[in-house]
C-alpha cells in the first residue's frame with residue numbers, strides 16, 4: 001500500500017479548498033502542491049470534503065476481555081475507524097475488570113495488534129469496580145499502557161473518601177478521575193428520567209439530582225485537593241450549570257456530552273423499546289438544549305460516544321430487564337453535524353476542538369489531537385457533510401446492533417480515515 005497520499009481540493013477545518021500531502025506517517029504539506037516529487041503517490045480528489053484531525057474518543061466500551069460476544073478490540077476499533085476515530089479510550093468495566101497493570105497491558109496490546117486505531121486503556125479506580133479499595137493506579141500508570149484516565153464507569157465512585165483519595169493519588173502522574181456521576185441510593189431500580197412521563201409509563205424514575213449532587217460534590221473535592229476531575233456523560237441542564245460555575249471558580253474540571261443526549265429525549269421511552277435505554281437516561285428537550293448550549297460555549301469540553309455494545313439477547317427483552325447502553329462510534333460525527341454544525345452552534349474548528357484536541361489533552365495523549373500542519377502525525381479524517389444516509393445497523397462493524405438511529409436519515413459520511421498516514425478507511429470502506 002502507498003505511504004504517500006496527496007489529497008486534492010480539501011477543506012481543512014472548513015477553510016478554503018487546498019491540498020494536503022501525507023507521507024511516511026506525517027503531514028508534509030498543507031497548501032497548493034504542484035508536484036509532490038515522489039512517484040508512488042496516490043492522489044485523492046477531495047472536492048467537497050472536510051479534513052479534520054483524527055477523532056479521539058475518551059469513552060468507548062470495547063468489552064474485551066470477557067464479553068467478546070458483544071464487541072472485541074478488533075471489531076470495536078474497526079467501528080471507530082469507520083466513525084473517523086484514530087484513538088479511543090477503552091473503559092475498564094470488562095471481565096475481568098481493567099484494575100491491574102496486567103489487564104490494561106493486555107487491552108493496549110490487543111489494540112496495537114488490531115491496528116485500526118490506537119487504544120488507550122482506562123484503569124479502574126477501585127478493585128473490581130466494587131467501590132471499596134483503590135485499584136493499583138500507580139502500577140497502571142507506570143505500565144506499558146501508560147494509563148492516565150481512571151474510571152469506575154458503569155458505577156459511581158460514590159464514597160467521598162475513596163473519591164478524594166483517588167483524586168489525590170492521580171496527581172502524582174498527571175492523571176484524571178473520570179466520574180460516572182450517579183448517586184446510587186437515589187437511583188435504586190431507576191429505569192428512565194424522572195418526570196411526569198416516568199409516572200405515566202410506570203417506570204422507576206431517575207432524578208436529575210442523582211447526577212447533579214455527585215458532580216457538585218466532586219467539583220468541591222477536586223477543588224479541595226487541587227486535582228483534575230472529568231465528568232462522564234453529562235445529561236442534565238443542572239449538571240451543565242454546576243460545571244459552568246465550578247469552571248468560573250477555577251476548578252480543574254472537564255466534562256463530556258454524548259451524541260445521544262444531544263439529540264434524543266425521554267419521550268422515546270414511551271415506545272418501551274429498550275434500544276432507548278441508556279445510563280444516564282435520555283432526558284427532556286430542555287436538557288438537550290442546555291447540553292447543546294454548554295457544548296457550544298465550552299462548558300462541556302468534549303463529545304464522547306459512550307459506545308456501549310450489547311448483544312441482542314440483552315436488549316431484546318422487556319424494558320426493565322434490558323441492559324443500559326447504545327452504540328455510538330459510527331454515528332457520532334453525523335449527530336454532531338446534525339445537532340451542532342448545521343444549526344450554526346459549532347464550526348468545524350469547534351468540532352476539531354471537542355472531538356479531537358480536547359479529548360487528547362484530557363487523556364494526555366500526545367500523538368493525537370494535533371492540528372493538521374506540517375510535521376504533525378498524519379491522523380486525519382476526510383468527511384463529506386453534503387450527503388445524507390439512512391442508518392442500517394447491519395452495515396455496522398460492531399458485533400452488536402443496538403443503535404438507536406436505525407432507519408434514521410443522518411447527514412454526512414466518513415470517506416477516509418488515516419492513522420499515521422495509513423488509511424484505515426478509504427472510499428467509505430474499511431481497508
Ligand SMILES: NC(=O)N[C@@H](CC(=O)O)C(=O)O
Nearest residue numbers: 061153154278279308324325
Ligand atoms: N452507558 C450505558 O448505558 N452503559 C455502559 C456503562 C456506562 O457508561 O455507564 C455500559 O457499559 O454498557
Ligand SMILES: [Zn+2]
Nearest residue numbers: 153154180232
Ligand atoms: Zn457511565
Ligand SMILES: [Zn+2]
Nearest residue numbers: 091153154306
Ligand atoms: Zn460508559
